[in-house]
Amino acid sequence: MAEKRFWNAKRREIALFYVLVAPFVILFIATKLVPFVNGLYLSLTNYTGYNYDRVEFVGVNNYQRVFTDAQAMSSLGRTFLIGCITVPLGLIVGLGCALLLNKARKGLGVFRTIIYMPSIIPTVAAGLMWRIIFNANEGLLNKFLGIFGINPVNWLGYDHILAALVIMMTWGSTGGLLLNLAALQGIPNELYEAAALDGAGGWKKFTKITLPMISPILFFNLVMGIIGGFQLYAQPVLLAPGSNGVLNLPLKPTYTYMVHAYQQILGYSRFGYGLAMMWVLVFIINILTVIVTKTQKYWVFYSD
């Protein structure tokens, strides 16, 4: 009798599990897997959004075009370069702020709130705001630099737009702060005490204890940074001249790969080509993520 009830309970548990998870599975297939496969297929065709019933199979043409399209290739290199600047900067800002906050006992809440805030400001609002700050004639930044006798800089012009983009993105890159702080506060104090007994200085404690202990978080932030960095799109467009909204064309130094891809898809209805561009990027992101994951054993320290 008791055994029967146990089996009943077990079966009910299994049934409940599948009822709860069913939407995830069904909708994964219907709204993700099917579009995914369809997208792979269409990247091999000349689909433009209107000719679904008579698309022509063009093989790997679209992919060949990605690699021969000078704009796609140069924008890919540019995106990589921008990522090489913004991702490490973001990591350093997030870690630096967390280290400082970890030292502060009084006023921690206030500082934490202020420093974290930029990362929750809607991208669109932040972009519009920075555009006004960067304004050449009356912008805040030039006014500030003027105090030191520096001539007005045309931040949104060809020569400085990249610097402007980096400044804006670094300002908004404090999102990892809470995670970093939680990791720092999770380091057992005994480790530092033991190190102090051994006569370790501040720098040594930082490199031998702090960094290894939070390396899993740094790794996580790095991977997220790489994935996000290659998809960079909104910030350059928001700093771009014109009033076409999402189709504004950024100046060359900030014309990223995703900008080019969205132009193909949303601007020119070149769905097949746009999809091919996207798959190439997804492939590159995955390769890089795998490579970075492989380097884990050299610098990421897992305590358990």
Next chain:
Amino acid sequence: MNRKKEIRKYLAYAFLVALSVVFLYPLIFLAANSLRPYINKKPVIFFTEWHVENYYFAVAMIPFFKYLLNTMKLVVISVFGSLVMDFLMGYAFARLRAPGREMLFKLVLLQLMIPYIAIQIPQFVWYNTLGLMDTYWIFILNALGGSAYNIFLVKQFMSSFPRELDDAAKVDGCGFLRMIAQIVIPLSKPLYALLFFNAFVAAWNDYMGPQMFLTGDKFPLATAMFGNIYFLPDKPEIILEPVLMAACVLFTLPVIILFFFFQKYLVQGIVTSGLKG
């Protein structure tokens, strides 16, 4: 030795104050300039003028409240998906034993690795083909399907609950939904708050999803504000910066207020969900 420590502490505070100014001032600049006269081109560096009428223009020159209502619809869908679907699915993965669970969870992990665009762009092409554009169904289906990141978060959080919890509830003859409502949710308060905040902010800030799946009439604020929408009626090249900034303030304020209310839970949620490693 102690003196050195003291100096280091003051230095840290000095740095923190400087950083706070750097991070906070752009927002103050935004707020201050949303109140300057809209014809005067010179920006102000602090609250010296109070032209509140900019805020009137900000909501009157464009169908602001219509966009806001559209935003709210997307927020409700997103929050529902997160608090109900992600929460229950995460619970199932964490607490219910069933064959095939590990395999299905691999599916969740797999989705975590896929870049956002690899789902959104194929979806755009797919729905475009099906002629399903310009409906909220796309957002509802995405919400019902759950977010891999949130499911993972919930599972991590609930894995630390003691096993006796489920058994105790069963012995008491407590129904499933009652157990969720009366035991699991109260135990997961910081996580619940984190999910709510993330879902709210994600939907509130999202401009690309609506841009792709909806058209002008259904645009939320984020998408509508992406273009420069405030200009002199007969001279579109002259952008009314203070009015635009007023709109930015209106658009940003709810997120900031919410953040103030929720930040205690955000920190707690991050610590207890074991996301720190």
